[in-house]
Amino acid sequence: MEIQPFFSWFQSHNGYVDTSTMDVIQFPPSEGGRGAIALKDIPEGHVLFSVPRTLLLSTQTSLLPSHFGIDAWKNFGLHKGWSGLILCMMWEAAQGSESKWKPYFDILPTKLDTPMFWSDADLAELAGTSVVEKLGKEEAENDYREKIVPAVSTRPDLFPKEDLTTRYSINTFHLMGNLILSRSFTLDDQDEDEDEEEEEKEHATGDEHQDIGNTSLGSAMDVDAPISATNEHSEEEANEDGDDDEETSTLEVAMVPLADILNARYQCENVKLFYEPDCLKMISTRPIKTGEQIWNTYGDPPNSVLLRQYGHVDYIPLLEGGLGNPGDVVELRADLLVQSTGAEGSIEDNPDMKERIEFWLEEGGDDVFVLEAPSTSTSIELPPALLSFTQLIQSEAEWERAKSKGKLPKPKANIDTLKIIQEALARRSKAYPTTLEEDTQLESTSLNSLSLNRRHALVVRIGEKKILERYREKVSEMIKIMEAPQVKKPARGGGKRKADRDSGEIRKKRKEMR
Numbered sequence: 190m191e192i193q194p195f196f197s198w199f200q201s202h203n204g205y206v207d208t209s210t211m212d213v214i215q216f217p218p219s220e221g222g223r224g225a226i227a228l229k230d231i232p233e234g235h236v237l238f239s240v241p242r243t244l245l246l247s248t249q250t251s252l253l254p255s256h257f258g259i260d261a262w263k264n265f266g267l268h269k270g271w272s273g274l275i276l277c278m279m280w281e282a283a284q285g286s287e288s289k290w291k292p293y294f295d296i297l298p299t300k301l302d303t304p305m306f307w308s309d310a311d312l313a314e315l316a317g318t319s320v321v322e323k324l325g326k327e328e329a330e331n332d333y334r335e336k337i338v339p340a341v342s343t344r345p346d347l348f349p350k351e352d353l354t355t356r357y358s359i360n361t362f363h364l365m366g367n368l369i370l371s372r373s374f375t376l377d378d379q380d381e382d383e384d385e386e387e388e389e390k391e392h393a394t395g396d397e398h399q400d401i402g403n404t405s406l407g408s409a410m411d412v413d414a415p416i417s418a419t420n421e422h423s424e425e426e427a428n429e430d431g432d433d434d435e436e437t438s439t440l441e442v443a444m445v446p447l448a449d450i451l452n453a454r455y456q457c458e459n460v461k462l463f464y465e466p467d468c469l470k471m472i473s474t475r476p477i478k479t480g481e482q483i484w485n486t487y488g489d490p491p492n493s494v495l496l497r498q499y500g501h502v503d504y505i506p507l508l509e510g511g512l513g514n515p516g517d518v519v520e521l522r523a524d525l526l527v528q529s530t531g532a533e534g535s536i537e538d539n540p541d542m543k544e545r546i547e548f549w550l551e552e553g554g555d556d557v558f559v560l561e562a563p564s565t566s567t568s569i570e571l572p573p574a575l576l577s578f579t580q581l582i583q584s585e586a587e588w589e590r591a592k593s594k595g596k597l598p599k600p601k602a603n604i605d606t607l608k609i610i611q612e613a614l615a616r617r618s619k620a621y622p623t624t625l626e627e628d629t630q631l632e633s634t635s636l637n638s639l640s641l642n643r644r645h646a647l648v649v650r651i652g653e654k655k656i657l658e659r660y661r662e663k664v665s666e667m668i669k670i671m672e673a674p675q676v677k678k679p680a681r682g683g684g685k686r687k688a689d690r691d692s693g694e695i696r697k698k699r700k701e702m703r
């Protein structure tokens with residue numbers, strides 16, 4: 190796709206792009222495909238391009254909501270969640286050259302690799318990973334049926350009947366939804382920005398630019414797992430139902446032409462988007478050498494999130510060897526820990542357990558524990574929240590103490606807690622139909638002959654399974670140390686026997702664990 194007509198449109202609408210410094214070219218698929226390249230050495234703090242706010246495509250800038258009528262827009266629930274922006278995009282695209290954004294639509298992809306578009310057979314390859322349960326296809330399609338279809342059918346003047354099965358079809362809805370998912374930016378409310386800027390000036394921080402953050406902080410298709418609550422990554426994900434919580438109501442989700450042409454890779458970011466009252470500026474955050482790719486950041490999420498939101502994975506050298514995403518995580522759901530206590534039946538049928546869980550949630554606990562990839566070969570730590578929760582569900586004494594003090598248990602590792610975690614990790618591993626050994630074998634023999642979707646699924650699975658394996662080893666080791674008999678020091682004598690040396694080691698480790 191030729192980029193020049195897009196550049197001409199961009200510049201003729203007061204967009205600025207330093208074409209002597211950057212260009213848009215085709216990189217290999219493993220480097221993101223189309224992206225931006227530095228044409229010369231770029232110092233830190235250089236403005237590569239600036240996008241006037243009038244060029245952003247959002248429900249605030251599209252003419253559709255006012256043509257439709259703001260009251261009607263609200264009556265159909267289009268002011269909540271992401272369906273309003275999806276409808277604006279479908280409508281703007283349908284206007285062809287009548288739309289201000291025609292040259293922008295001309296360069297947007299028409300096919301995406303996100304799992305929303307995968308066959309069931311390919312989706313099965315993701316079983317056990319956290320991609321499938323968060324896909325939200327059903328919820329998105331409910332939105333389509335309940336908001337979009339009724340809205341478009343009332344206004345044949347805006348949405349001609351002959352366009353309904355093409356330009357306003359469920360497929361177009363998913364395409365636009367996933368374009369938002371992989372390319373949109375979430376902007377703070379402008380008035381608030383101005384207030385903040387005032388404040389900044391008062392505090393004279395010296396930084397004149399407001400940092401916008403990264404692309405795509407969520408989408409209409411984003412939903413949480415049945416009992417999962419927020420975790421580190423879900424903060425980056427907007428909620429699909431667009432509930433009127435204050436957080437989402439002051440945010441504007443917008444497509445930002447040109448800013449969304451930048452690829453990203455784990456910790457490669459060399460530019461960032463900053464906002465000013467009238468425009469958004471892409472500014473280098475470190476020096477960039479001639480010929481290097483200009484990388485934005487998507488927040489360095491794990492591969493499960495990268496794949497679900499963007500349709501690609503990071504596959505780069507890892508500290509411990511092999512390739513993958515250093516930001517990978519595994520999610521361990523609280524209900525798996527409950528099942529691993531041996532508690533019979535569902536939580537609903539177990540009033541005692543239900544009370545403990547409610548207490549946990551009321552005290553601010555999450556119902557998913559995130560196990561992060563170790564940053565070095567020795568640095569695995571069990572998340573304190575995981576230990577605290579397991580204490581709460583396992584120990585009568587801890588539960589009584591927690592209730593009487595109104596405080597969650599201290600995160601302690603004892604044999605009983607660790608055995609429950611060990612069992613939960615074992616069950617978590619069984620959620621994948623294949624083993625780590627089978628997957629790594631496939632990776633070493635056939636990765637490149639697999640289809641793109643299967644390759645991506647394999648990389649996501651391996652990343653999660655490797656982390657699980659490390660945590661399982663760690664927990665087994667902790668249990669072994671705790672179960673080892675305490676050996677008394679020999680009263681006297683010369684060289685220690687091996688058993689004694691080992692127990693010395695064990696004593697040392699026990700100390701470290703306390």
Ligand SMILES: C[S@@+](CC[C@H](N)C(=O)[O-])C[C@H]1O[C@@H](n2cnc3c(N)ncnc32)[C@H](O)[C@@H]1O
Nearest residue numbers: 219220221223371449450451452453454499501
């Ligand atoms: C914000 S767009 C970036 C521009 C995009 N390459 C284009 O041609 O328009 C995000 C999309 O770029 C691709 N992408 C970005 N970074 C990538 C990477 N490191 N590896 C592979 N694909 C990447 C993914 O398809 C993703 O959904």
